[in-house]
Amino acid sequence: MPVTEHPLFTLSQGPEQPIWRYMDFTKLVSILQRQALFFCRADLLGDPFEGSWTEGALAQHEALLAGIANSFAVKEAEPHEVQDIIAENRKRIEEFRKSTRESSKVLCWHSNTYESAAMWKLYARTNEAVAIRSTLSSLRESLRDAPHRIFIGEVKYIDYKLGLMDHKNFLTPLIHKRMSFAHENEIRAVIADMDPYNADPGTYVNVDIKTLMREVYVAPDCPSWFSELVEGVLRKYNLDCPVVRSSLADSPLF
Numbered sequence: 001m002p003v004t005e006h007p008l009f010t011l012s013q014g015p016e017q018p019i020w021r022y023m024d025f026t027k028l029v030s031i032l033q034r035q036a037l038f039f040c041r042a043d044l045l046g047d048p049f050e051g052s053w054t055e056g057a058l059a060q061h062e063a064l065l066a067g068i069a070n071s072f073a074v075k076e077a078e079p080h081e082v083q084d085i086i087a088e089n090r091k092r093i094e095e096f097r098k099s100t101r102e103s104s105k106v107l108c109w110h111s112n113t114y115e116s117a118a119m120w121k122l123y124a125r126t127n128e129a130v131a132i133r134s135t136l137s138s139l140r141e142s143l144r145d146a147p148h149r150i151f152i153g154e155v156k157y158i159d160y161k162l163g164l165m166d167h168k169n170f171l172t173p174l175i176h177k178r179m180s181f182a183h184e185n186e187i188r189a190v191i192a193d194m195d196p197y198n199a200d201p202g203t204y205v206n207v208d209i210k211t212l213m214r215e216v217y218v219a220p221d222c223p224s225w226f227s228e229l230v231e232g233v234l235r236k237y238n239l240d241c242p243v244v245r246s247s248l249a250d251s252p253l254f
Contacts, residue, residue: 001149003140008171009153009190015137018214019109019187020116022123022131025230028216031132032237036204037212039105039191042174044201049178051101054160057167065090100170100192105203107189109139111154115217117248118183128226129219133244134212136187142212146205148191155186213241220248 011017031037042051053061065086110119115131123129134142136152143150151171157179158165166172174190191203216234218227231243 001146002144003152003189004149006151006153006171008166008169008175009151011136011152011154011187013111013136013154015135015140017111017136018113019111019134019136019139020119020131021109021134022116022119023129024125025128025130025226028130028132028230029233032209032233032239034204034206035209036206037107038202038204039107039189040202041102041200042104042106043101045106045108047177047181049160050106051097051104051173052160053097053167053173054158054163054165054176056163057165057172060167061093065093096170100173103192103195103198104174105191106174107205108184109134109187109189111185111187115246115248117220120219120246120248124219127219127221127223129222130230131217131219131246132213133215133217135214138212138214139187139189142207142209143189143205144208146207148203148205149193150189150191150205152187152189155181155184155188157182209237210239210241213239215242215244217244217246220246222246 110116112119115133120129120131124131140152153175156176158176160178163176165176171190171192174192175188177184177186191205216230218230227243227245234241234243
């Protein structure tokens with residue numbers, strides 16, 4: 001099904017905005033073999049705050065519980081009954097928060113007009129690494145036949161102690177991260193309708209690879225033979241997208 005629109009998932013950039021995914025060569029081969037992208041469980045992305053709420057949002061949840069207590073008090077319910085009801089509702093909310101993190105699947109891209117030296121260092125563990133350059137429109141179009149509802153939007157970076165967050169929508173935490181990660185300038189694709197009881201670390205989603213890949217960049221410090229290897233693998237899968245030598249390897253003119 002086509003990518004689904006959602007008011008929480010917004011894009012301020014145009015459809016031809018370049019987006020990048022940096023990876024080791026083996027991950028590129030996996031994408032080509034499977035003709036699929038891996039959406040990782042939100043709670044396994046490596047940041048313990050993934051899918052979590054701000055202090056303000058949690059306080060608003062508590063205020064909602066207090067409102068329930070007041071409504072029962074008006075009806076002259078027994079105090080212990082009110083507290084039992086509050087405790088049960090608090091438990092349900094906490095379990096729902098946890099299951100949302102475990103059932104939601106996420107695919108991350110870096111938005112930037114140019115390649116990023118920082119992203120090469122963060123996500124390319126060896127010098128035999130690549131970066132897929134795509135665009136927002138190409139990503140959206142490549143997922144048109146996905147069997148899941150997929151939302152695509154810019155991650156919003158906020159202060160989790162002072163920042164505001166819509167406390168009424170369970171998808172809200174999936175599109176927010178701490179300010180310390182603002183350098184990632186992340187575009188995020190999210191599947192939020194997966195089985196919460198599925199313990200798999202993620203799910204592969206078939207994509208139209210020819211539509212997705214505009215260019216493949218090779219790492220700045222890769223060996224001379226590596227570009228030819230990448231070109232050969234792309235030809236094997238009938239892809240004619242250009243293989244580009246990273247401009248970060250250029251020599252200064254002085």
